[in-house]
Amino acid sequence: MTDKFTTGTGRDIEEWMEYLRSHDKGAEDLHKLTHQQMAVLAVDGGASEWWAQGIAVEIERIIGRRQVGQTVTGSVNAGASKTVPGEWREVFEKFATFMAEGGEEVLPVELDGEPSTSATEKWRYWRATFADGSSATLDCSDAPTGDRRKTRLSMKHDKIPAMDQRDSVKAHWKHVLASFADSL
Known part of the structure; x- marks a missing residue:
């Protein structure tokens, strides 16, 4: 194989x-x-x-130096991604609104400050820092397939306090991205 x-x-x-x-x-x-x-x-x-x-x-x-979900520095992270239909800049704006209007249900942990957004020519980013010291970043980019416009959303949650929280954080973000996709 x-x-x-x-x-x-x-x-x-x-x-x-x-x-x-x-x-x-x-x-x-x-x-x-x-x-x-x-x-x-x-x-x-x-x-x-x-x-x-x-x-x-x-x-x-x-060789036992790291586990799945562990970075080279030893911190724990989790990610989730979703490809959805639509023009990527418009989808990103809808995502930022979805997160702002979703309240605590869309966040895995209490926020430490307000989420922020930033942009480059080819990417859009949504970032949040949480009270437990962890942080999340969503990368949004164009993912064209033929004549259909698609957008790739990729959430990465870094510095999760403990390995035993990783699966639930990953599941949370998968659920959030699926709920967002359903809202489109």
Whole structure:
């Protein structure tokens, strides 16, 4: 069975681990490599920068350095995404209104201040900081498919206080994005 790493890079994760071991100037222990060193070696081995990050994360999971949902710094995060119909700038404005009008039901934790929005030429962002020290960012961008306009919404919740809260935060944001999609 072909895994995502083989499909995306031509090597499975075991082959990547062996490659990193053999190209670390003689060091056999992957624990001695930082996340960044693993990613650089993966790029040197032919992986794109995007795949190199995934390779480094997966190896860190295998060697016990991090769990699913844990960043390289040890903090816990969760994410959810949804693709919806519509022109992305208009969808973003509707999302910001949906969040503002949704009250506490759309938030997983009490806010610490007001949410903010920002924009670039190709992206829109909604950000919130919560009383528990965590924060959430929604990225909104164009996701065209043929003649139909679609928008990609991706929520990332960072610095979740404990790993045992991750699944409920992830489920919360999936529900919020599904409810928003239903409102369109």
